[in-house]
Amino acid sequence: MWAPVCQAVVLLLGPYAEVVLHDPRTDRVLGIWNPMTARQHGDPSLLGELDALDQAKQDVYGPYLKVLADGRRLSSVSAVLRDPGGEPSAVLCINLDRTPLEEAAAVLAGFAAPTVQRPEPLFEQDWVDRVQHTVGSYVRESGRRVERFGREDRLAVVGRLDEAGVFAVRRATPVVAAALKVSRSTVYALLAEHRDRRTSP
Amino acid sequence: MWAPVCQAVVLLLGPYAEVVLHDPRTDRVLGIWNPMTARQHGDPSLLGELDALDQAKQDVYGPYLKVLADGRRLSSVSAVLRDPGGEPSAVLCINLDRTPLEEAAAVLAGFAAPTVQRPEPLFEQDWVDRVQHTVGSYVRESGRRVERFGREDRLAVVGRLDEAGVFAVRRATPVVAAALKVSRSTVYALLAEHRDRRTSP
DNA sequence: CCATGTTCGGACTGTACGTCCAGATCGGAC
DNA sequence: GTCCGATCTGGACGTACAGTCCGAACATGG
The missing domain is CATH 1.10.10 (Arc Repressor Mutant, subunit A)
Structure with missing residues (x-):
């Protein structure tokens, strides 16, 4: 049911985004697009994300920071997807690898901030x-x-x-x-x- | 004599760089490529840059920060160009508009920043x-x-x-x-x- | 007492602040 | 498309303030 959404997001965000669909009842992975980890269909979700979503009154949560074992830093958002009856039928998680963006930002910042003398600033001139x-x-x-x-x-x-x-x-x-x-x-x-x-x- | 150098730099750095050639004796503009201000050939240089160069023992100076009246921020370098006899014959200034770079960096940083919270660090009123x-x-x-x-x-x-x-x-x-x-x-x-x-x- | 060095008050200039307005431009409604 | 109101623009303008300059006043110390 939600698969086309996930495919579309992955298509848009290229190789840097992972989309995961969780089943909140069984707490398992329903589907995963462009996986960045070894998780696959049927694996346990093992996500505190779901707890957090339960407590909050809102259905959309984030973006928040997640760090992978290999050091990659992800920006993540989660959303509770409900069936027509209003019951939660799935939890959608989008994980965007922000490492390349941070690197690019660092490159540009290097160009942009080259003042050769930094003798002072007690209180910021920035x-x-x-x-x-x-x-x-x-x-x-x-x-x-x-x-x-x-x-x-x-x-x-x-x-x-x-x-x-x-x-x-x-x-x-x-x-x-x-x-x-x-x-x-x-x-x-x-x-x-x-x-x-x-x-x- | 130095004109080809200036043209080359302007060609390389596209519309974001201005190159100015000063005459250190008359303190006037010898030539300007891709001007970002209203200065033109013959105008007084009115640059403290030249004084700074006099005092320093080095011939190349910068990059340092300059802010234009319209808010654009420039990275600038200056160099004393000498004739074969070792006498200063011109001063070269390259001004790179870093605003677009900073904007791009800000965009990327915005993607990369995961926190949704708004509490901006307030500027010191005190x-x-x-x-x-x-x-x-x-x-x-x-x-x-x-x-x-x-x-x-x-x-x-x-x-x-x-x-x-x-x-x-x-x-x-x-x-x-x-x-x-x-x-x-x-x-x-x-x-x-x-x-x-x-x-x- | 003078000599020297520093500050003061105030006059002066230029720069930047902020206002104002006529014309350009945008965004909808029709 | 054409019209209209809302909004932005670029420039001109008056003002306030930043900064400079200088003669007089005021300390210090010999």
């Missing part, structure tokens, strides 16, 4: 990274890329940055504008609206 | 307290009260604050001046001297 990171987090949360942000998205990000005190540091506004792919004017407009909403909702 | 604290610590170390500070004492404190990045935040200078019981002018003077000593002890 508020720029912080801006980048805040935007990145929101992208991940919302599932939208910066280019596809709507007004509310930008407002939310600017709000977080403001509460983080970023705009108190000099020359911060152009940096934020660049990170949001937006003009300086727009940042000021969003900032004004955000502060306005705070005081008079 | 930099004012930090200033007070820094001054207070020095008072305790030296055994002198602020009013009895000598020039070297103030210099030391300003140095620490500068390295802590305090002067990057807006309206910080008056606060520091007040904490040191000193005029704004003096803070700037001390700051200038401290930064001067850093580069040429």
